[in-house]
Amino acid sequence: MNPFSQALLSNDLELIKTFPKSDLHNHASLGSRLSAFESWCGKSLPKPPEKMSALEEMDIYLTEVLAPTLLNRAGFEYSIQAAFEQAFDDGVNTVGMSIDCFFATMFVNIDEFIQTIEGIYHSEGKEIHYLPELGINRAMKADLIESKVMPCLESGYFKAIDLYGVEAENDFMKFKDIYRFAENHNIKRKAHCGEFLGAESIRKTVEALQLQEVQHGITAVQSKEVMTWLQRNNIQLNVCPTSNVRLGRVEKMEMHQARILADKGISITINSDDIMIFDQSVSQEYVNLYKAGVFSGEELDLIRLNGLK
Numbered sequence: 001m002n003p004f005s006q007a008l009l010s011n012d013l014e015l016i017k018t019f020p021k022s023d024l025h026n027h028a029s030l031g032s033r034l035s036a037f038e039s040w041c042g043k044s045l046p047k048p049p050e051k052m053s054a055l056e057e058m059d060i061y062l063t064e065v066l067a068p069t070l071l072n073r074a075g076f077e078y079s080i081q082a083a084f085e086q087a088f089d090d091g092v093n094t095v096g097m098s099i100d101c102f103f104a105t106m107f108v109n110i111d112e113f114i115q116t117i118e119g120i121y122h123s124e125g126k127e128i129h130y131l132p133e134l135g136i137n138r139a140m141k142a143d144l145i146e147s148k149v150m151p152c153l154e155s156g157y158f159k160a161i162d163l164y165g166v167e168a169e170n171d172f173m174k175f176k177d178i179y180r181f182a183e184n185h186n187i188k189r190k191a192h193c194g195e196f197l198g199a200e201s202i203r204k205t206v207e208a209l210q211l212q213e214v215q216h217g218i219t220a221v222q223s224k225e226v227m228t229w230l231q232r233n234n235i236q237l238n239v240c241p242t243s244n245v246r247l248g249r250v251e252k253m254e255m256h257q258a259r260i261l262a263d264k265g266i267s268i269t270i271n272s273d274d275i276m277i278f279d280q281s282v283s284q285e286y287v288n289l290y291k292a293g294v295f296s297g298e299e300l301d302l303i304r305l306n307g308l309k
């Protein structure tokens with residue numbers, strides 16, 4: 001038995017944390033524990049609902065509970081710093097965490113925004129391999145795309161891009177130019193899809209935006225054809241098990257779609273999504289899948305190594 005499997009079998013979380021891991025689906029401003037955030041802001045906050053019916057329900061919690069403290073410059077700087085600390089503590093040495101472009105509106109200009117992120121990385125995360133990733137909410141207004149997203153990409157600092165928010169059919173159209181720019185400038189292209197919409201939406205989004213990685217993509221299991229297509233085109237799915245359970249995308253961990261996707265030969269990785277909401281580190285997610293019998297220890301070790309490639 002390999003050492004990672006042994007650590008899972010003995011349910012030794014502290015030991016599991018010492019193994020290098022990646023977190024390639026992590027929203028930086030929600031990338032640390034709620035308990036740490038409560039300590040920082042000096043007050044206790046209501047917990048997110050255990051089960052949420054849709055992303056809209058999570059958005060209500062974000063807006064009502066977290067945004068008043070988080071959605072300002074001090075909250076932003078704290079959350080990025082805390083996300084690096086959380087990753088370091090969990091043995092995550094390769095992180096692809098997206099920084100929402102909306103936060104750029106809180107800075108005098110794009111240079112100051114980038115220098116702030118870079119300063120936090122150098123003080124808190126320099127031992128972590130971090131690929132600066134720009135996050136865009138599907139609901140972002142057109143004027144902000146023009147005034148913030150494009151200058152951020154043109155700066156050359158961001159090496160990856162991610163799109164998220166409530167999925168709607170063909171809603172990727174308004175982002176095609178951004179993704180074309182990214183493709184022409186060797187910026188990694190990721191987007192959330194196949195979390196709420198069906199399998200075909202994944203293929204459409206990947207083709208339209210020339211994605212290299214998909215955040216979630218779990219509804220691919222609805223179509224053997226789409227799964228084969230993802231496998232043949234080497235599209236990686238960055239899955240987040242607890243997020244999927246709590247947002248009702250799978251009934252329980254034991255039934256998580258990752259098993260079927262991996263059996264089809266699709267490249268998958270295990271990630272945290274929003275630790276402040278789902279309260280599970282990457283190490284805990286490995287434990288969750290192991291305990292639920294979704295994967296053996298050996299299989300989880302291969303998935304772990306896949307994320308470090």
Ligand SMILES: [Zn+2]
Binds near residue numbers: 026027273
């Ligand atoms: Zn996500």
